[in-house]
Amino acid sequence: MGTITFDKVSKVYRGPKDVHALSNVSLNVAEGEFVALLGPSGCGKSTLLNVLAGFDKITDGAMSFDGAPVSKPGPDRGVVFQEAALFPWLNVWQNVVFGPQVQGVAKSEYEPRARQLLDLVGLSAFAESLPVQLSGGMRQRVGIARVLVMNPRALLMDEPFGALDAQTRLSMQQLLLDVWQKLGTTVLFVTHDIDEAILLSDRICVMSARPGRIVRTIPIELKRPRSINSLTSPEFVAYKAAIMKEIQVDGPH
Amino acid sequence: MTTDTTNTASGDKSGTASSAVAWLAAGRGVQRALLALLLPAAVILIWQLAGGRSGSLFGGVLPTPDRVWQAWTVWAFGPTGLGLNPYSGTWFSNLIFSAERVGKGFLFAIIVGVPVGIAIGWNRLVSGVVDPTVQLLRPVPITAWLPFSIAVFGIQDIGAIFLISLGAFFPIVLNSAQGARDVERNLIRAALMMGASRWTVLRRVVLPASLPSIFTGLRIGLGIGWTAVIVAEMVAVKSGLGYVLWDAYYVGRMDVVIADMVSIGLLGLGSDFIILQIQRWVLTWRRLQSFQS
Numbered sequence: 001m002g003t004i005t006f007d008k009v010s011k012v013y014r015g016p017k018d019v020h021a022l023s024n025v026s027l028n029v030a031e032g033e034f035v036a037l038l039g040p041s042g043c044g045k046s047t048l049l050n051v052l053a054g055f056d057k058i059t060d061g062a063m064s065f066d067g068a069p070v071s072k073p074g075p076d077r078g079v080v081f082q083e084a085a086l087f088p089w090l091n092v093w094q095n096v097v098f099g100p101q102v103q104g105v106a107k108s109e110y111e112p113r114a115r116q117l118l119d120l121v122g123l124s125a126f127a128e129s130l131p132v133q134l135s136g137g138m139r140q141r142v143g144i145a146r147v148l149v150m151n152p153r154a155l156l157m158d159e160p161f162g163a164l165d166a167q168t169r170l171s172m173q174q175l176l177l178d179v180w181q182k183l184g185t186t187v188l189f190v191t192h193d194i195d196e197a198i199l200l201s202d203r204i205c206v207m208s209a210r211p212g213r214i215v216r217t218i219p220i221e222l223k224r225p226r227s228i229n230s231l232t233s234p235e236f237v238a239y240k241a242a243i244m245k246e247i248q249v250d251g252p253h
Numbered sequence: 254m255t256t257d258t259t260n261t262a263s264g265d266k267s268g269t270a271s272s273a274v275a276w277l278a279a280g281r282g283v284q285r286a287l288l289a290l291l292l293p294a295a296v297i298l299i300w301q302l303a304g305g306r307s308g309s310l311f312g313g314v315l316p317t318p319d320r321v322w323q324a325w326t327v328w329a330f331g332p333t334g335l336g337l338n339p340y341s342g343t344w345f346s347n348l349i350f351s352a353e354r355v356g357k358g359f360l361f362a363i364i365v366g367v368p369v370g371i372a373i374g375w376n377r378l379v380s381g382v383v384d385p386t387v388q389l390l391r392p393v394p395i396t397a398w399l400p401f402s403i404a405v406f407g408i409q410d411i412g413a414i415f416l417i418s419l420g421a422f423f424p425i426v427l428n429s430a431q432g433a434r435d436v437e438r439n440l441i442r443a444a445l446m447m448g449a450s451r452w453t454v455l456r457r458v459v460l461p462a463s464l465p466s467i468f469t470g471l472r473i474g475l476g477i478g479w480t481a482v483i484v485a486e487m488v489a490v491k492s493g494l495g496y497v498l499w500d501a502y503y504v505g506r507m508d509v510v511i512a513d514m515v516s517i518g519l520l521g522l523g524s525d526f527i528i529l530q531i532q533r534w535v536l537t538w539r540r541l542q543s544f545q546s
Binding site for chain 1: 442444449464537539541
């Protein structure tokens with residue numbers, strides 16, 4: 001449940017000048033694994049996420065989710081967007097139950113679960129609030145709750161904390177660690193933040209641009225359960241030093 | 254500056270800061286209303302004074318405001334059915350005639366225009382088939398449709414309603430299409446990701462996201478609807494404010510003409526206000542959004 005396979009995947013945006021967003025990317029993500037895609041902007045890491053989400057088609061290669069080829073978006077792959085992408089006309093509760101509602105899940109089934117998840121992300125008191133009345137961090141909590149309520153087999157997160165201030169980002173990382181350690185869902189996490197990638201993931205795929213490809217895969221063997229306190233441990237710092245060196249090798253162009 | 258400090262001081266004395274804020278806000282509201290009325294009041298005053306004792310300007314063509322007011326009171330509240338003044342007591346019924354036509358035509362324009370507009374903005378095929386025709390018909394002014402309308406519908410209500418619908422239709426279609434085109438891509442992706450069908454996306458994402466733009470279209474469309482009803486009533490029907498306007502002009506009752514013009518203006522203003530209130534209510538989320546930024 002939640003296994004992801006990219007086999008020599010390429011994505012070319014045709015135009016006056018073709019853009020090779022992905023070139024020959026192969027990657028296997030095991031059930032329950034947390035993989036971070038790390039790289040500068042424009043390296044194709046979001047494209048990789050978008051094709052797996054079904055938002056975009058691949059040009060070449062093969063891609064499957066739980067053994068089946070990916071053709072369109074679906075609730076089995078819950079996507080968390082950078083700017084949360086909540087429906088601004090719906091309140092927090094309505095946003096969270098949107099998925100089960102449009103899938104025709106019985107109210108009696110999704111209501112307790114939605115309430116529980118709202119509680120988990122600490123927003124029970126804000127069920128009636130509109131997204132615009134929330135802070136960026138709170139909006140992103142809603143964005144996470146609304147995909148978790150659907151019981152996805154994988155979470156695809158596209159720089160979900162990239163727009164948050166440093167302090168909020170830390171608390172969101174802690175929240176994600178807690179949630180993931182509890183649920184064990186497969187996660188594919190796009191980020192340009194080295195600390196974030198080390199802290200959260202089991203494995204970091206370092207990507208490079210033009211054409212977008214995976215240049216290094218670095219397993220992170222920090223003890224679990226982790227918390228934001230891990231950020232200052234010697235092992236963490238050692239990983240960070242190693243990765244910074246790795247990235248230095250490939251750039252700048 | 255002086256008024257501000259006195260207001261704040263009195264508010265503090267009464268004990269609550271919020272009452273002071275309310276006072277200031279109310280004060281500002283009154284101030285704005287006074288400012289807004291300054292220019293019309295000046296125009297009316299000058300107009301009245303320029304007419305002098307004769308009660309008219311330009312050699313008897315333009316009656317002064319007091320004469321217009323007199324004509325209006327008779328028109329509105331005078332006894333009906335007496336042969337001497339055919340307008341006496343008919344203001345309200347004529348107003349209802351016009352408003353009803355605008356209401357019907359506008360409603361029809363909404364029922365057709367919003368779905369067509371959203372379909373154009375949302376679906377490339379619909380856009381390719383329908384949009385060129387819409388763009389082709391759009392530049393034909395509503396007045397140019399008059400002979401067509403009379404020829405097809407005759408001197409009847411339906412002709413006026415047709416013209417109003419047609420006039421309101423174009424801004425509603427264009428703005429609805431624009432709204433549907435501009436829906437944030439990630440909102441649609443999010444809905445699809447959560448398992449929504451295309452129909453659900455259309456109904457629960459594209460439609461609400463387009464509403465701010467749709468309301469812009471409604472307000473422009475209603476304005477054109479009022480233009481259309483007056484034109485239609487002047488030529489193609491025998492009742493309503495537009496009919497009275499032209500009829501009064503023919504018999505030289507410029508006082509009634511001016512009173513009629515003012516009535517039309519106030520009706521347009523009132524109907525726009527109603528839409529604005531509905532918009533405020535429907536788009537609370539949007540109002541909060543702009544308040545934040």
